[in-house]
Amino acid sequence: MRITPADLIPDPLPIAEVIQPGAIDYAPDVRQTTPLTVKGEADRIEEHRGPKDVVEDIRIRASFVGDFELLCARCLEPISYHADQDFDLIFRPSGVDAEMGERAISEAETEIGYYEKNGLLLEDVVREQVLLSLPDRSLCRDDCKGICARCGGNLNETVCNCVETEVDTRWAGLQGFGAAAKSESK
Ligand SMILES: [Zn+2]
Ligand SMILES: [Zn+2]
Structure with a gap:
């Protein structure tokens, strides 16, 4: 849906869009899994900067609701995420703030x-x-164990041999102690 200031005269433009999964390419680790409902309104705002200097802004007030699949930051397994949010944004014509530096303005506002x-x-x-x-x-669970850096195995599902080997060499002394303590408590 393309919006121009001319679409917003004389009345604001209602927004009621259903964006199908796959229509928007979000990011490599973000996938939309259900239709995304976008509802709201687009308005035209006139900014009077001088007697003959009128800037036509587009204001969008809308909300989106839909489901997404993200990847766990540690083990890379998919996580479902429900998105439901409102937004209220103003868009100026590109270049209108050029003399002031668009970067400075977008940082401040x-x-x-x-x-x-x-x-x-x-x-x-x-x-x-x-x-x-x-x-x-995002994590699949708070205590996600992640992926073994050596074999790539998901440590939530499997205990791989590489970890055991590492533990053996580093904690050899303590492990002997642990074994003794275990047999005592039996
Ligand atoms: Zn995880
Ligand atoms: Zn491993």
């Missing part, structure tokens, strides 16, 4: 984005908002 001459693509906005809403680091 994080809610400001920019749209190109041919309009704003709702899918691009949704993609960015979904990625921002995801947890920084």
